Amino acid sequence: MNATTTTADPARRRSNATYRWIRQLHLWIGAWGALAAIIYGFSGLVMNNRFGDSAWPQGDSAETGRIELQIPAEARTSPEELSLWLRETQNLDAQVIRKGAPGGKEGKEGKARDAKQAPKWSLSGGTASASWSLEYSPGKDTAELKRSSHTLLAAINRLHKGVGGGWAWTLLADSFAIGMLLLGLSGIWMWARGRTPREMVLSVFGLSLAILAAVVVPALL
Template identity: 30%
Template sequence: MKWLRRTHGWIGLWGAVLGLLFGSTGILLNHRAVLRIPAVQAQESTVQVPLPSPAPGSPQALAVWLKRSLRLEPEPGRVKAEAARAVAWGDKSLIQPARWSASFTSPSGNVQAEYWVGNSYVTVKRAENNVFGTLVNLHKGVGMSTAWILLVDTLAGSIILLSLSGVVLWTLTNRRRTVGIVIGTVSLLAVGGLALAAI
């Protein structure tokens, strides 16, 4: 039982360190719409960046050029190309040019680029998060590496182990109550099952 207490304590310490971060950002995430807490804010800006001559020949080349010329740190996330297509314009049919887009995402903000093939510029929208926005994005894993995701998985695992070891410790120190709770729970489940079967 001593080793279980020690293990429970160390797991609790690890869970407390990351749990403080994830608990506080979890509160912000829970209050995005109902009882809104306006802590997360982003400063947004839009610019039109002139293309070099010759212009990049593919969406991937455009993303590489944007990363280099705008000194963007994150790697391009989504790079998409939509083919040119016919669109209705009143009683006429026009050809909409191909559209390329690229996004660069990190916890501190994101950059979205949109290019209509044939234009001489790329429209770039940037959103820079405040500290709370950055922490919330860390919570969600936005723009993070596999290493971060695995680190967060250790927190989830520690919460599971903390719960299980806590239940085992409680049952070892309160055997009479444990027997009563088990009998009461089984009885409630049986009554609930019979009630559902009767419906």
């Protein structure tokens, strides 16, 4: 019996040390991502209730100006060249570049457009509170630049969607996302410690898993 106890003691100490280490990691991650959890939780709750008769306010966005830009020939060759020209001459850094679908759809008069018509280019950028967008039709020598402003709530929602924060916000948001993953995994590990599979199934974790499956699975089918 003494031999069994002696053998079990190191294993128990290792288990306790692992638990303390993971618990401390859980606390550190929680402290790092606490503010992010509040911001993401609040903005997610707001956006999740943006439809219906009792929709929650989503903040306001207003157009602040339009200007027509003369596009030089060298900037008309590709969306990337146009983006480079905007950065160098207008101090506008395009964060999103889209090349729309080609023509061929019905116009307002019901006449089919030329199927060989080049797709429009859409470029946009700015910050969470002040944005700009530009749409260019290949072949033309001008493009219209539109600027918009966003209230605080609208700006927070834009950041939640990864819009307008720049590379620094992207890195920070990635760290928060990784932190949430580790927070969940470490929380499950600590909750499962010392519990049998049956106790896990009959616990609040099992209830949460069952409700999640009941809601998510039908939505994915």
